[in-house]
Amino acid sequence: MDHLTQLEGESIYILREARNRFDRLGMLWSLGKDSNVMIWLARKAFLGRVPFPVIHLDTGLEFDETYAFRAKYKDVWDLDLIADDCPPIEATDPTLPSGARVAARKSLGLNQAIDRYAFEGLIAGIRRDEQSTRAKERVFSPRSSTNGWDVRSQPPEFWNQFNTDFAPGTHVRIHPLLNWTEVDIWRYIERESIPVVDLYFAKNGRRFRSLGEKGITETVPSEADSIQAIIAELETTKTSERAGRTMDHESEDAFERLRVGGYL
Amino acid sequence: MIKFLKPYPIVVVGHVDHGKSTLIGRLLHDAGKLGDGKADEIHAASKRRNREDEFAFALDSLRLERDQGITVDTSRVWFKTDKRPYVIIDAPGHFEFVRNMVTGAHAAEGAVLVVDIGEGISEQTRRHAYLLTILGIRQVVVAVNKMDMVNYDETTFNAMADGIKEFLSSIGITPISVIPISAKAGLGVAYHGDETRWFAGPSILEGLDLFPEPESIKDAPFRMSVQDVYKEGDNRIAVGRIDAGSLRVGDAVVLQPSGRVLTLAKFQPWSDDDTPQISAAAGQSVALNFEQAAFVQRGDLLVAQESRAQTASSVQAKVFWLHADPLNLGDVVSLRIGAAKHEVVVTAIDSVVDLQSLESHDGNSIPCNGVATVTLVSRSTLVFDTDHNSPMARAVLSRDLTVAGGALIVGRAQSAGEDTSHNLTPVPSAVARRERAAWFGHKGGVFWFTGLSGSGKSTIASLLERRLFDLGVHTIVLDGDSVRNGLNQDLGFSEEDRTENLRRVAHVAHLMSENGSVVITSFIAPAESDRSAARSIIGENFHEVYVKASVETCEQRDPKGLYHKARLGEISDFTGVSADYDPPKSPEIILDTEGLSVEAAVDHALSHILEAVDHVSAKQQEAALQVAARA
Numbered sequence: 001m002d003h004l005t006q007l008e009g010e011s012i013y014i015l016r017e018a019r020n021r022f023d024r025l026g027m028l029w030s031l032g033k034d035s036n037v038m039i040w041l042a043r044k045a046f047l048g049r050v051p052f053p054v055i056h057l058d059t060g061l062e063f064d065e066t067y068a069f070r071a072k073y074k075d076v077w078d079l080d081l082i083a084d085d086c087p088p089i090e091a092t093d094p095t096l097p098s099g100a101r102v103a104a105r106k107s108l109g110l111n112q113a114i115d116r117y118a119f120e121g122l123i124a125g126i127r128r129d130e131q132s133t134r135a136k137e138r139v140f141s142p143r144s145s146t147n148g149w150d151v152r153s154q155p156p157e158f159w160n161q162f163n164t165d166f167a168p169g170t171h172v173r174i175h176p177l178l179n180w181t182e183v184d185i186w187r188y189i190e191r192e193s194i195p196v197v198d199l200y201f202a203k204n205g206r207r208f209r210s211l212g213e214k215g216i217t218e219t220v221p222s223e224a225d226s227i228q229a230i231i232a233e234l235e236t237t238k239t240s241e242r243a244g245r246t247m248d249h250e251s252e253d254a255f256e257r258l259r260v261g262g263y264l
Numbered sequence: 265m266i267k268f269l270k271p272y273p274i275v276v277v278g279h280v281d282h283g284k285s286t287l288i289g290r291l292l293h294d295a296g297k298l299g300d301g302k303a304d305e306i307h308a309a310s311k312r313r314n315r316e317d318e319f320a321f322a323l324d325s326l327r328l329e330r331d332q333g334i335t336v337d338t339s340r341v342w343f344k345t346d347k348r349p350y351v352i353i354d355a356p357g358h359f360e361f362v363r364n365m366v367t368g369a370h371a372a373e374g375a376v377l378v379v380d381i382g383e384g385i386s387e388q389t390r391r392h393a394y395l396l397t398i399l400g401i402r403q404v405v406v407a408v409n410k411m412d413m414v415n416y417d418e419t420t421f422n423a424m425a426d427g428i429k430e431f432l433s434s435i436g437i438t439p440i441s442v443i444p445i446s447a448k449a450g451l452g453v454a455y456h457g458d459e460t461r462w463f464a465g466p467s468i469l470e471g472l473d474l475f476p477e478p479e480s481i482k483d484a485p486f487r488m489s490v491q492d493v494y495k496e497g498d499n500r501i502a503v504g505r506i507d508a509g510s511l512r513v514g515d516a517v518v519l520q521p522s523g524r525v526l527t528l529a530k531f532q533p534w535s536d537d538d539t540p541q542i543s544a545a546a547g548q549s550v551a552l553n554f555e556q557a558a559f560v561q562r563g564d565l566l567v568a569q570e571s572r573a574q575t576a577s578s579v580q581a582k583v584f585w586l587h588a589d590p591l592n593l594g595d596v597v598s599l600r601i602g603a604a605k606h607e608v609v610v611t612a613i614d615s616v617v618d619l620q621s622l623e624s625h626d627g628n629s630i631p632c633n634g635v636a637t638v639t640l641v642s643r644s645t646l647v648f649d650t651d652h653n654s655p656m657a658r659a660v661l662s663r664d665l666t667v668a669g670g671a672l673i674v675g676r677a678q679s680a681g682e683d684t685s686h687n688l689t690p691v692p693s694a695v696a697r698r699e700r701a702a703w704f705g706h707k708g709g710v711f712w713f714t715g716l717s718g719s720g721k722s723t724i725a726s727l728l729e730r731r732l733f734d735l736g737v738h739t740i741v742l743d744g745d746s747v748r749n750g751l752n753q754d755l756g757f758s759e760e761d762r763t764e765n766l767r768r769v770a771h772v773a774h775l776m777s778e779n780g781s782v783v784i785t786s787f788i789a790p791a792e793s794d795r796s797a798a799r800s801i802i803g804e805n806f807h808e809v810y811v812k813a814s815v816e817t818c819e820q821r822d823p824k825g826l827y828h829k830a831r832l833g834e835i836s837d838f839t840g841v842s843a844d845y846d847p848p849k850s851p852e853i854i855l856d857t858e859g860l861s862v863e864a865a866v867d868h869a870l871s872h873i874l875e876a877v878d879h880v881s882a883k884q885q886e887a888a889l890q891v892a893a894r895a
Contacts, residue, residue, distance in 0.1 A: 128340045
């Protein structure tokens with residue numbers, strides 16, 4: 001079978017498991033390519049419409065194009081959108097490097113959403129190939145009451161059986177795209193004609209390969225101005241997807257520290 | 265360039281410190297996959313810890329892992345050869361992290377088993393290799409690592425290679441190749457160097473390319489565990505991911521355990537633009553719309569009509585246990601097969617495998633990371649396969665809300681009766697049969713009514729019960745209602761379950777008749793085989809009563825409206841409509857309810873029964889009691 005169909009089948013299975021197991025479920029929508037794919041898969045899984053809230057952790061620092069995209073597709077896809085402001089930078093851990101502190105606002109925004117809406121399950125579009133600590137994640141990943149990630153004692157997960165039973169008060173991150181790679185995402189976007197923000201396509205020799213906030217996300221040199229060109233570029237590139245993400249490179253374990261603290 | 269191929273998943277396993285992560289880092293480097301940023305990052309992280317470049321850091325990304333130089337959790341990386349793309353799953357070697365090794369390894373098709381030439385096969389090497397076989401991974405290359413430490417000596421290598429092959433063959437693995445390498449020096453990974461010119465086999469990368477493509481489960485018999493049921497208007501749509509085989513619109517499938525046959529009307533589209541789907545195969549998630557309005561729920565299994573799954577209330581399974589606290593005899597855990605979840609009791613631990621010697625011994629518990637064969641008994645019907653390529657043979661055990669082990673279902677356990685019968689010596693009753701007969705004024709007996717639904721069984725049985733009781737006969741009627749709600753509540757309506765239902769009824773009726781009762785059983789009991797089984801259980805006290813009426817007559821009467829429902833397809837396998845009835849060949853009594861009135865049929869049966877159980881009048885009884893007392 002076609003690899004994309006296989007991945008699609010697996011992700012839809014995961015989404016339906018999440019829906020069956022958790023009453024209070026939400027999906028994180030970063031407005032990036034991966035989370036658009038995830039919303040697309042959820043619409044397929046639930047026969048047309050995403051049946052739970054979609055959460056954008058809004059730092060107020062997204063690009064204008066990104067906000068315009070959100071406004072448009074909230075309506076087109078009939079999404080039940082939650083877009084509360086994240087707490088200010090002053091509220092973040094001051095010992096983190098500066099780029100990581102901007103990202104840490106989203107961790108706080110996430111905790112705020114969990115408290116405010118009492119989510120038991122949160123679906124997030126992280127992938128194993130993006131970043132090496134994400135590679136060690138589980139599809140159903142339990143979090144402590146403070147939303148932390150205990151990397152030392154993750155439960156086993158195999159044979160399509162996920163840990164879906166938890167004590168009351170625990171919350172679970174669900175990762176339906178864990179086994180996808182960057183190029184899988186683009187091939188699927190191509191196959192299904194899924195809309196993405198224009199900033200991914202090269203203008204004047206540069207494009208965003210990974211889309212984050214203003215100030216902590218940089219463009220990379222590229223001539224890829226179409227989906228096909230991006231796929232061709234990814235077949236040969238040796239730079240990492242998150243090369244344009246400031247916080248990944250500030251210190252060796254900045255990303256792990258962010259994740260242990262609840263970052264995606 | 266290769267496009268759209270599923271990356272071939274490889275797991276790298278072996279004892280801690282034998283060099284798994286270093287081998288992977290080197291593989292990535294040699295396959296040209298280490299990104300520019302990654303090589304620099306590894307260099308910097310190694311320098312910070314005053315070490316030479318540690319290729320292991322490519323995967324050991326956690327601070328804990330880098331500081332202690334170990335792999336804690338499984339990880340994945342992707343690379344390509346000219347033949348195909350691969351995804352490598354790194355698995356930790358430490359004993360404490362076997363659960364993470366299983367988490368990673370279960371997804372693999374092939375494995376690289378790393379063995380340190382200096383240390384040889386350790387217990388953990390054995391454990392990992394053994395787990396590979398349970399997880400169903402048969403494609404293996406062995407990397408004999410750290411050859412630089414023995415100066416690439418051919419004799420040392422050959423001795424080690426022979427030992428490894430012998431061990432692997434004892435657990436059913438034939439490796440593609442056993443390869444001398446030095447992951448650190450980069451020899452034998454992508455290519456061999458002068459140091460091992462004496463070795464004629466492949467490099468690790470070449471060895472991986474020799475693994476055959478995985479067998480497709482698309483050609484296997486259809487299986488889909490129902491994950492959820494969505495309602496669209498009046499429609500109930502069963503959703504799930506096809507576990508094996510394929511499905512087309514118009515196909516008839518069986519819902520287990522109920523045994524209902526359903527016909528696929530259509531795949532539910534997710535949008536108006538969606539092109540109508542005609543078929544789907546293993547791996548695809550689907551939404552199914554059936555022609556029949558059926559009661560389907562999470563955990564039900566849809567199967568190919570010609571190849572049903574097995575059902576039983578107890579199974580034997582090969583278990584690997586990953587929970588910190590051991591699994592003990594008598595423990596209650598959850599068994600998950602597909603989306604079905606059952607509470608099960610561990611009623612036997614048949615053999616525990618010693619992973620040092622690979623010998624089996626008896627035991628009452630399975631320790632953390634241990635392997636054993638166990639018997640699991642459930643209160644609900646288990647639906648499963650025993651072909652280990654089927655996902656329905658691979659179950660998971662959970663305890664305290666978390667996944668705690670894997671269970672490879674080997675087969676039905678012998679039922680409790682069969683299993684222990686050789687230990688039971690029946691104690692002869694202190695009261696002789698004739699003493700009871702004298703006390704009651706009649707012998708015991710079983711009158712096994714059989715006939716179509718609507719033939720009059722229940723009506724006649726109920727009137728008979730009253731008449732017999734009024735005559736002082738110790739009597740009872742056993743029917744569907746009296747056993748299905750209690751004794752047999754674990755049974756459904758599949759063929760196997762109906763047989764089991766009647767088998768239990770026969771045993772209960774036998775015990776009651778031994779106790780002197782006149783038992784009337786009232787079941788359709790359509791199969792000759794089930795009735796003759798009952799006859800052999802009950803013996804000489806068994807009397808077959810054929811309540812005879814044609815299908816047409818019964819359908820006209822239709823007291824419960826069941827024929828109507830069966831014609832509408834709401835009930836499947838309905839005797840007389842969609843399932844066969846074997847008329848009794850030589851019943852002791854025939855009650856033709858088309859020719860006889862109900863009263864006449866009851867009279868006829870009553871006289872026959874009284875005669876068969878040697879019923880005596882009250883006066884005769886008194887005399888008999890005196891005789892018995894003197895004797």
